[in-house]
Amino acid sequence: MANYKTPPVLSEAKPYSRWIEEVKAWQEVTDLKKEKHGLAVALSLLEEGAKSVRDKVFHEVDLEDLKKETGVSTLIKFMDNVFKKDELSAAYEAYTSYDHYRRQTATTMEEFVTEFEKLYNKTKKYKMELSKPVLSFKLLESAQLEHKDRQLVLTAVDYKEPDKMFEQMQNSLKKFFGQQSMPPHFWLQTVRCSKL
Structure with a gap:
């Protein structure tokens, strides 16, 4: 059986909008507790390259907010300000x-x-x-x-x-x-x- 603990990775080759859809799908299939989703997704973010944002997330988003059941929503709201196109x-x-x-x-x-x-x-x-x-x-x-x-x-x-x-x-x-x-x-x- 597949391990659904690892969230999708935002990469150079993947459009931001596609990554959002994959994160939503991952949330439906993961066996991680909902309050760990935000942290898991944040830790999956790249540290280098054009889409590197992990450092920015951990400096600007409160860790306690990422540990809530709404952690992914909080993270996506922050990420939208960085990557989402009009x-x-x-x-x-x-x-x-x-x-x-x-x-x-x-x-x-x-x-x-x-x-x-x-x-x-x-x-x-x-x-x-x-x-x-x-x-x-x-x-x-x-x-x-x-x-x-x-x-x-x-x-x-x-x-x-x-x-x-x-x-x-x-x-x-x-x-x-x-x-x-x-x-x-x-x-x-x-x-x-x-x-x-």
Whole structure:
């Protein structure tokens, strides 16, 4: 059986909002007493790097407040002042991450489709939802396929069923290019064309 005493770690690679969700989930599954949650989470904070805040927490948050049943809430309130972005900034960041995402040379199509959907789902949290046809075409364009390959993918997509287009596009991309990464010659052509 897993040991649920260790809370999630806030790291460089993990967005603050995701860490908060993981802490809430951890609180539901841990076998630690509720009055120890705040201290456990505080002790899991990094001491070095861009997200190092443990020293600041132990200097500015009363230890007795962390030892209460509301310790995690107290800690999160403090952490929000340090890390939480305002909603507009978070929405813009989610949108630009999604909008600028393109399949890279070494990325398989399956990895690309999964990451594309993950980034799109982040934008949906901020009420930025695209129609299925637009989302489908954005997925196809971001896959950076050659013209003949795009045409092949489109043969498996039915435009007469707009509500199913995104799922069909995902399936088609994975069916035809699943575990393949981009061939190096395509990447070189893309670089050369972009310099013109």
